[in-house]
Amino acid sequence: MVLKVGAPAHGGHCVSRLEQDPTGPVVFVRHALPGETVRARVTSRGARSWRAETTEVLTASPDRVAPAWDQAGAGGVGGGELSHVALPAQRTWKRWVLADCLRRIGGPEVVEAVADLPQAQGGSVLVKALPSEAQAETAPSPQERARAGTGTRTRISLAVAPDGRLGMHGFRSQEVLALHDLPLAVPEIQALGLTERACWRRGLRPGDTVRAVAPSAGEPLVLAGRQVLNAQGRPTPRRRVDEVVDASGLGLGRLRYNLHADGFWQVHRQAPQVLVDRVVRAALAERPTAVGSREGAGSLPASPGTKVLELYAGAGLFTLPLSLLAGQVRSLEGAQTAVHDARRNLHEQASARLFAGRVTARSVAGVGGAFGDGQEAADVVVLDPPRAGAGREVVEAVCALGPRRVVLVACDPAALARDLGTFLRRGYRLRDLSALDLFPHTHHFETVAVLEREAS
Numbered sequence: 001m002v003l004k005v006g007a008p009a010h011g012g013h014c015v016s017r018l019e020q021d022p023t024g025p026v027v028f029v030r031h032a033l034p035g036e037t038v039r040a041r042v043t044s045r046g047a048r049s050w051r052a053e054t055t056e057v058l059t060a061s062p063d064r065v066a067p068a069w070d071q072a073g074a075g076g077v078g079g080g081e082l083s084h085v086a087l088p089a090q091r092t093w094k095r096w097v098l099a100d101c102l103r104r105i106g107g108p109e110v111v112e113a114v115a116d117l118p119q120a121q122g123g124s125v126l127v128k129a130l131p132s133e134a135q136a137e138t139a140p141s142p143q144e145r146a147r148a149g150t151g152t153r154t155r156i157s158l159a160v161a162p163d164g165r166l167g168m169h170g171f172r173s174q175e176v177l178a179l180h181d182l183p184l185a186v187p188e189i190q191a192l193g194l195t196e197r198a199c200w201r202r203g204l205r206p207g208d209t210v211r212a213v214a215p216s217a218g219e220p221l222v223l224a225g226r227q228v229l230n231a232q233g234r235p236t237p238r239r240r241v242d243e244v245v246d247a248s249g250l251g252l253g254r255l256r257y258n259l260h261a262d263g264f265w266q267v268h269r270q271a272p273q274v275l276v277d278r279v280v281r282a283a284l285a286e287r288p289t290a291v292g293s294r295e296g297a298g299s300l301p302a303s304p305g306t307k308v309l310e311l312y313a314g315a316g317l318f319t320l321p322l323s324l325l326a327g328q329v330r331s332l333e334g335a336q337t338a339v340h341d342a343r344r345n346l347h348e349q350a351s352a353r354l355f356a357g358r359v360t361a362r363s364v365a366g367v368g369g370a371f372g373d374g375q376e377a378a379d380v381v382v383l384d385p386p387r388a389g390a391g392r393e394v395v396e397a398v399c400a401l402g403p404r405r406v407v408l409v410a411c412d413p414a415a416l417a418r419d420l421g422t423f424l425r426r427g428y429r430l431r432d433l434s435a436l437d438l439f440p441h442t443h444h445f446e447t448v449a450v451l452e453r454e455a456s
């Protein structure tokens, strides 16, 4: 069928209509760009909408480029669905999706709150490139510019395809498609030759998983089924990796972390540094800000009187710098291995107490409600929930603690819009919002929102 392609929608597709039947079903089409006319193949039909993928571009957008990852195109693997879009246009696409989610899911209070921010444009904020992409996009060499946004991922998960080679799942499919390269992986992972060398799949069966981890310090590790292999493909007793995060913008120097190779860690090479800088500044700076350290902003002074509750804390990426600056920090995290890692990473920090358990309305009240002898509630709450967001009950429990400031890190714009709406209805005011392209060539991006309690 021939489609007239309209605006992008959350999920990595564009809303489109049949050229011959513009009042017919809405078709969510992948691998297209707004304004294009494409020939597409229907991949599923629902009562109200269809899904399709582009098979031929009839009128191309000026933002269309040769895909940075050809195997993530139509009929290919998921996880690189925007690689046919020029990188600056990917960020425009994401800005549009953010505005759309804020409007449709957040509702009028959220739209108004965002529109009131000085940096707001067209109902949302700009999605900013990380320094590595900003630099590559302005490189003099066209080859380097074309590679912008590739080579950034320090964690890659693969599976064994039916023919024994390594690959990834097809989009919305159980089928594993063998890959010939991994352009989004950092060079250290690309150099392993995971898709070419047989040593990585020895003894594995179709469907088994292989995860490659390239820490910022030390050699990569490959978790191949039950085995752990070093960069030469030989079994190793190593199970943990070292990560170093430069927090000199905050005046904290280089922060060191050690975590289980299989544990959660921000996947873009520069994400830990950029997020630590923004989140800690957002939580503890005198003025609420989500932009992080600027040139000459100076280090962040300690806040010995501040009590911070951190929810969904992982292996302690934010807990460590927060505990170096704030008076007391309490964190809550559900994954036992992550809490174990965080305890190792923070064993010297007397100001931090790390709790293991699910984040629920009850646990938020319990952990955040009574700090130390004074039994006072948290002044600041930092939360970095998984994709589904914190949800109404948890957000209401946070608001019930009455913190003066909340920093919400969200990797899904729909969940952001929902959670922001709850905060605003419970007496919080949006003070800042920033969006970062932590996942180039995919539809994903990250946001950091700062809210403050309205003066009563």
Ligand SMILES: C[S@@+](CC[C@H](N)C(=O)[O-])C[C@H]1O[C@@H](n2cnc3c(N)ncnc32)[C@H](O)[C@@H]1O
Residues within 6 Å of the ligand: 264, 265, 266, 312, 313, 314, 315, 316, 317, 318, 332, 333, 334, 335, 338, 357, 358, 359, 360, 384, 385, 386
């Ligand atoms: C997006 S990660 C953030 C971790 C950390 N802030 C970081 O950047 O490394 C979300 C974390 O929430 C944890 N998590 C997910 N759902 C949870 C729940 N219901 N209760 C507690 N922790 C949960 C996950 O194990 C994961 O460590």
